[in-house]
Amino acid sequence: MIKIQEEDFxxxxxxxxxxxxxxxxxxxxxxxxYVRDENNSKEVTSINLxxxxxxxxxxxxxxxxxxxxxxxxxxxxxxxxxxxxxVNSKIVLVACFSKHRKDSxxxxxxxxxxxxxxxxxxxxxxxxxxxxxxxxSN
Amino acid sequence: MIKIQEEDFxxxxxxxxxxxxxxxxxxxxxxxxYVRDENNSKEVTSINLxxxxxxxxxxxxxxxxxxxxxxxxxxxxxxxxxxxxxVNSKIVLVACFSKHRKDSxxxxxxxxxxxxxxxxxxxxxxxxxxxxxxxxSN
Amino acid sequence: xxxxxxxxxxxxxxxxxEEINSNRIKNLDELKIFIIEKYPNLNKHMKKEVLRFAxxxxxxxxxxxxxxxxxxxIFPPVSGG
Amino acid sequence: xxxxxxxxxxxxxxxxxEEINSNRIKNLDELKIFIIEKYPNLNKHMKKEVLRFAxxxxxxxxxxxxxxxxxxxIFPPVSGG
Numbered sequence: 249m250i251k252i253q254e255e256d257f258x259x260x261x262x263x264x265x266x267x268x269x270x271x272x273x274x275x276x277x278x279x280x281x282y283v284r285d286e287n288n289s290k291e292v293t294s295i296n297l298x299x300x301x302x303x304x305x306x307x308x309x310x311x312x313x314x315x316x317x318x319x320x321x322x323x324x325x326x327x328x329x330x331x332x333x334x335v336n337s338k339i340v341l342v343a344c345f346s347k348h349r350k351d352s353x354x355x356x357x358x359x360x361x362x363x364x365x366x367x368x369x370x371x372x373x374x375x376x377x378x379x380x381x382x383x384x385s386n
Numbered sequence: 387m388i389k390i391q392e393e394d395f396x397x398x399x400x401x402x403x404x405x406x407x408x409x410x411x412x413x414x415x416x417x418x419x420y421v422r423d424e425n426n427s428k429e430v431t432s433i434n435l436x437x438x439x440x441x442x443x444x445x446x447x448x449x450x451x452x453x454x455x456x457x458x459x460x461x462x463x464x465x466x467x468x469x470x471x472x473v474n475s476k477i478v479l480v481a482c483f484s485k486h487r488k489d490s491x492x493x494x495x496x497x498x499x500x501x502x503x504x505x506x507x508x509x510x511x512x513x514x515x516x517x518x519x520x521x522x523s524n
Numbered sequence: 525x526x527x528x529x530x531x532x533x534x535x536x537x538x539x540x541x542e543e544i545n546s547n548r549i550k551n552l553d554e555l556k557i558f559i560i561e562k563y564p565n566l567n568k569h570m571k572k573e574v575l576r577f578a579x580x581x582x583x584x585x586x587x588x589x590x591x592x593x594x595x596x597x598i599f600p601p602v603s604g605g
Numbered sequence: 606x607x608x609x610x611x612x613x614x615x616x617x618x619x620x621x622x623e624e625i626n627s628n629r630i631k632n633l634d635e636l637k638i639f640i641i642e643k644y645p646n647l648n649k650h651m652k653k654e655v656l657r658f659a660x661x662x663x664x665x666x667x668x669x670x671x672x673x674x675x676x677x678x679i680f681p682p683v684s685g686g
Binding site for chain 1: 399401405411416417473474485487490
């Protein structure tokens with residue numbers, strides 16, 4: 249499942265909704281990314297996250313398809329927020345569902361790697377006195 | 387934080403409780419293990435999970451200390467249940483909190499590896515007509 | 525064809541998107557030339573190869589033919605996740 | 606000293622824990638001999654090295670001296686997580 253939304257999400261509920269569909273899932277590996285109060289030694293007050301929605305859906309589908317070719321997954325979930333996000337807000341949730349741990353673990357990392365490099369989102373970081381567009385380093 | 391308990395847990399709430407304490411956390415990697423409906427080609431109805439509590443606390447503390455030496459973590463969480471657990475129940479949650487993704491990701495996997503090999507828990511798996519003690523293979 | 529701009533590219537174009545239809549633009553390289561003429565301040569970024577191009581929501585690196593109903597996006601390196 | 610048994614070891618000892626105090630038991634190897642004499646059905650598992658030992662909640666592999674207030678646990682390979 250892929251969701252691109254402004255609203256916050258509840259990771260327990262979102263993971264449960266998918267887990268419920270499969271009684272053979274033994275492993276869920278997940279990653280949550282948050283807005284930090286500090287970046288590159290500057291105090292962050294909030295970010296504005298811009299998205300190219302149509303492309304983001306398409307790219308997320310592609311990466312999930314790739315992950316399914318490499319690992320045995322029962323299901324997968326990407327939720328990526330956009331818009332104005334305060335410090336401590338969740339930005340992204342990636343969760344991978346499999347029978348065994350290795351598949352969920354490796355695919356979750358793979359999806360995050362790809363997402364950081366290719367998902368069409370742009371962070372505009374706000375500091376006390378100015379703002380700045382970021383570039384992902386990893 | 388280490389919790390060994392019979393009750394279920396809400397991963398969103400448990401992660402939030404720790405996240406709230408640190409505004410410099412950008413990354414939370416977590417793993418949830420569940421009771422599957424099938425194992426070694428047998429249909430599972432439930433498990434009974436036995437624990438040596440005093441030792442489990444001690445071993446979890448040791449592994450968290452080891453993880454802190456290897457990675458830059460802001461915090462970490464292990465919740466492990468025991469007792470009678472039905473199919474689809476959560477068994478374990480491991481969550482690692484860090485500034486950057488690599489630390490949370492690798493330490494979460496490290497803790498799970500160690501937990502599987504050394505944490506003093508024993509699964510007694512129930513099938514329609516019998517029950518069997520398990521041994522971790524990975 | 526529809527051109528979309530994202531992040532700080534919009535600060536240079538002062539537009540989020542626009543419709544461009546010119547006989548001169550038959551492929552991506554020709555579009556790049558057209559864009560630089562229209563927005564000279566994009567030239568230095570184009571030269572440094574910091575701009576990314578997507579055609580119909582797919583990344584494109586090499587030159588490629590364009591048709592009138594293509595959606596072309598021009599944006600800086602991404603920073604999601 | 607207190608001896609604790611877990612998982613299917615309990616099905617052989619019919620006990621979860623017991624207090625053993627004997628002048629014969631000064632180290633782990635002597636305890637193992639004592640346990641096998643008391644529970645002959647544990648012998649084959651001891652020989653196959655499937656049993657794990659913990660003294661005061663720490664894994665022990667080699668022989669080690671024991672004192673009266675030690676807590677020794679005997680259990681099969683773990684299967685948590």
